[in-house]
Each structure stands twice: as C-alpha cells, then as structure tokens.
Amino acid sequence: MAKLEILPRCSAQEYNRLVDEFLARYSVKDDKGVYLCIRCKAALQAVHTRVSEHYREFGDGCAGGGETIRVSLPYCANCDERPTIGGCIHV
Ligand SMILES: [Zn+2]
Numbered sequence: 001m002a003k004l005e006i007l008p009r010c011s012a013q014e015y016n017r018l019v020d021e022f023l024a025r026y027s028v029k030d031d032k033g034v035y036l037c038i039r040c041k042a043a044l045q046a047v048h049t050r051v052s053e054h055y056r057e058f059g060d061g062c063a064g065g066g067e068t069i070r071v072s073l074p075y076c077a078n079c080d081e082r083p084t085i086g087g088c089i090h091v
Contacts, residue, residue: 001081002026004073008086015089037076046072052088062088
C-alpha cells in the first residue's frame with residue numbers, strides 16, 4: 001500500500017517530483033490519457049485541496065501573501081491510503 005505524503009514546507013519542485021514519481025511508479029496511462037492503477041487497473045482518484053503558499057525567501061518561517069494554491073494528489077482507492085498534505089507549499 002502506497003501513500004503519497006506531502007510534508008509541510010514542501011517546495012513546489014518537491015511536490016511535482018513526488019507526484020511524478022508516484023504516477024511513474026504506480027500508474028499507466030490508457031489511450032484516453034487516464035491514469036490507471038498499475039496494480040488493480042482501476043482509474044486513479046485524486047484528492048483536490050488548497051494549501052497555503054509561502055515564500056521561500058522567509059526560510060522556514062511560514063510567511064506569504066495569504067495566497068492559496070490548488071493541488072491534486074493521485075491515489076488508488078483500492079490499493080493506496082488517502083494522500084495527506086502537510087498544509088503549505090513554499091515557492
Ligand atoms: Zn489499485
């Protein structure tokens with residue numbers, strides 16, 4: 001059972017890398033471009049959520065302009081735990 005976990009203060013690059021890695025490892029794309037679970041062949045689900053966007057210039061301090069960004073985390077409802085996101089992304 002896999003679990004995609006985005007920790008707090010994740011960078012945008014790190015977030016993209018984790019999602020790409022998850023998709024590369026656990027999914028195949030069908031001919032319509034839908035991601036299917038490589039294990040049970042079900043269409044992957046995604047958790048859509050909004051997280052706070054903080055500025056990296058402030059280091060580990062969580063400060064930003066109060067903006068939020070939309071993120072989507074893929075998972076298979078049969079094979080995986082629901083992904084969790086740690087609350088903020090540092091850009
Ligand atoms: Zn599956």
